[in-house]
Amino acid sequence: MNHKKLILLTLCSFACMNHGFNVSYDGKNPYVSYETSWGKERFVKEDYIKYFPFYEKYVEALRILHPHTINIKNLPYPYCQLQQILPFYGRGMYFNYKFIKKIFQHNNIVHAIEIGALYGLSTRHIASLLPDNGKLLAIDPWDYHAGMYEQFLSNVVLTGLTSKIVPIQKRSDQTVNDVKSYSDSFDLIYVDGDHETAGVLSDLELYYPLLTKNTGVICGDDWLLKTVRAAVQQFAEKNQLTIYAACNFWFLRDEGKYQYKTLIDADESIWMFNK
Incomplete structure (x- = not known):
């Protein structure tokens, strides 16, 4: 061959x-x-x-x-530190791809953050939607078992996305200062790391201020999980934000008050953050 x-x-x-x-x-x-x-x-x-x-x-x-x-x-750092490239491993669960695609269709997303990457299924999809000059910072400790980080790096290498995906092997609460060195603000932040209420709330409090003013989108996975939903609701109420959610996806918009709206059959304009 x-x-x-x-x-x-x-x-x-x-x-x-x-x-x-x-x-x-x-x-x-x-x-x-x-x-x-x-x-x-x-x-x-x-x-x-x-x-x-x-x-x-x-x-x-x-x-x-x-x-x-x-x-x-x-290869660029840290991919050049691999001892070997492992066979591709595409396993994962990712059901928000249509929602993420809509966000990209209606907004100019160049700088993005993903909190929680695992083997990179959602990471690769988000990165594939970025322009050639786009960057996605993938934040994850990859400490669940040995070899996870190397597998993530290998998957990115094998899909030709090393120029777009920047892995940061740390916990999200230890990474805020690191991400500021890449960009002053971010157009998209996708939250899918810690699934306990305190952890999700911490991610929202730490990363929401990093959004591009007036046009940045913060969104995430696991709306169906009680613990995640509680954190999103607490943060939205505290900051008087609107929650848009459906299925297992959610995002926040500043519409002047705390409220919940479903994404099912919603007007297309809700996806536009650049008005």
Whole structure:
């Protein structure tokens, strides 16, 4: 085989078609999905059921470079520190791709932050939407088990996104000063790190001030989790912000008061932060 040939792979995410939190159920009954879901007590049951018909599995189409065609020494930092490039590992759960794409369609996103990257499924999607001069700072300690960080780096290398994705191997509460050295402000901040209320609230308090004034978007994953929702609601109420949410996605807008609005069938103008 010619090692310079690009391999085109179409990869399905780890999650099932109908709901990302129940990988063992691929049926169409939301009640069965909920009742058989691991850790069901973590979710807001009413919304789990209500948004069930709107879930779609994420299919990631990637052009994967063959590792033997890549000279590690020529890669930017920190990718050049890899001892070897590991085989691509595309596993992950990411159901917010349509919402993220809408944000990009209606706004000028150049500088972005992702809190919580794991193996980079959402990271790669966000980075692929950035312009050529765009940068995505991926913040994650990658300390869940040995080799996670190297796998993340390898995945980025193999998808040709090293010029756009800047990994920062730290906890988000230790990284605020680091990200300021890359940009004075950020057009998009995607929160998907700590899922406990205190951790999410900390991320919102630390990173919300870094948004580009009047046009920056802060959004995140896991709206269905009670702990995440509580943090978003507390922060929004304290700062008199509007929560837009549906399925497992949420974002905040400054509309002068604390309120909640659904994204389902919402006017297209809500996605425009550059008015």
